[in-house]
Amino acid sequence: MATHQPEPEPPAATPTGAAPPTRRRLVGVSTKMYFSAARTDSFVSTILTLLAAAPLDTTIDIFIIPDHVTLAGVAQQVAAAPAAPARSVLVGAQDCHSELAGAFTGAVSPAVLAEVGCGIVELGHAERRRLFGETDASVAAKARAVVACGMVPLVCVGEREVAAVGDAADEVMGQVRSLLAAVPTDAEVVLAYEPVWAIGAAAPAGVEHVCGVVRRVRESEEVRGRKGVTRIVYGGSAGPGLFRRLRGEVDGLFLGRFAHEPEQFYKTIREVAEG
Numbered sequence: 252m253a254t255h256q257p258e259p260e261p262p263a264a265t266p267t268g269a270a271p272p273t274r275r276r277l278v279g280v281s282t283k284m285y286f287s288a289a290r291t292d293s294f295v296s297t298i299l300t301l302l303a304a305a306p307l308d309t310t311i312d313i314f315i316i317p318d319h320v321t322l323a324g325v326a327q328q329v330a331a332a333p334a335a336p337a338r339s340v341l342v343g344a345q346d347c348h349s350e351l352a353g354a355f356t357g358a359v360s361p362a363v364l365a366e367v368g369c370g371i372v373e374l375g376h377a378e379r380r381r382l383f384g385e386t387d388a389s390v391a392a393k394a395r396a397v398v399a400c401g402m403v404p405l406v407c408v409g410e411r412e413v414a415a416v417g418d419a420a421d422e423v424m425g426q427v428r429s430l431l432a433a434v435p436t437d438a439e440v441v442l443a444y445e446p447v448w449a450i451g452a453a454a455p456a457g458v459e460h461v462c463g464v465v466r467r468v469r470e471s472e473e474v475r476g477r478k479g480v481t482r483i484v485y486g487g488s489a490g491p492g493l494f495r496r497l498r499g500e501v502d503g504l505f506l507g508r509f510a511h512e513p514e515q516f517y518k519t520i521r522e523v524a525e526g
């Protein structure tokens with residue numbers, strides 16, 4: 252017997268009358284430089300199989316960010332996946348250049364990334380800031396290029412030292428302002444809040460801290476005043492069991508080591524979809 256399904260509520264109007272942009276949850280992993288090419292292939296293949304086997308309750312965005320060398324192959328693996336949501340996994344890059352082409356030996360063009368099926372580009376990770384001299388200015392220039400090539404910039408922000416919520420949020424907002432000044436207001440942006448001291452640690456930053464900083468960023472004039480979707484995910488020793496503890500304050504998670512086993516990544520994907 253058919254049951255009556257109530258119409259979904261329309262989104263609440265903003266004071267200006269425009270509907271706020273939808274923030275779909277997202278969850279992803281960067282394999283940094285941990286995996287061999289063979290392990291990346293097997294990791295992606297297992298995730299795609301798990302995703303194809305059991306549909307998620309909610310539509311969320313999932314991203315996988317392998318190294319540059321394996322990225323095009325991963326994009327082909329995803330495109331060949333038999334069913335949604337596996338086929339709609341976003342493939343990402345760990346960095347790119349701010350120019351689209353030219354004499355930049357060893358660099359990776361955002362235009363080429365887009366050409367081979369990359370949909371999201373991670374920029375300004377703490378390791379790139381510390382080891383490769385990335386600055387807020389270089390990250391902002393790269394983000395502008397990523398948007399120009401039709402991809403989504405996923406920009407890592409976070410305080411360098413342990414700090415109280417207010418001080419951490421001030422430091423993070425400096426990074427956010429520099430980024431948002433460089434990209435069009437209607438561009439989709441993902442902010443990955445990753446306190447530097449929580450990356451590579453035994454456990455993530457505390458719930459109160461993460462929620463406090465993320466709330467400050469989300470409620471800032473710079474973020475609230477944008478026309479495009481701005482999602483905020485948490486990264487830094489994130490893994491299964493964390494998302495529900497963050498009480499809806501974040502739009503998703505960005506995983507590293509605790510997603511190296513595909514089953515753990517899949518478990519986290521399900522938690523984000525169902526949380």
Ligand SMILES: O=C[C@H](O)COP(=O)(O)O
Pocket residue numbers: 281445449450451452486487488489505506507508509
């Ligand atoms: O890219 C991901 C983040 O840096 C987190 O890495 P981690 O979970 O291994 O600390």
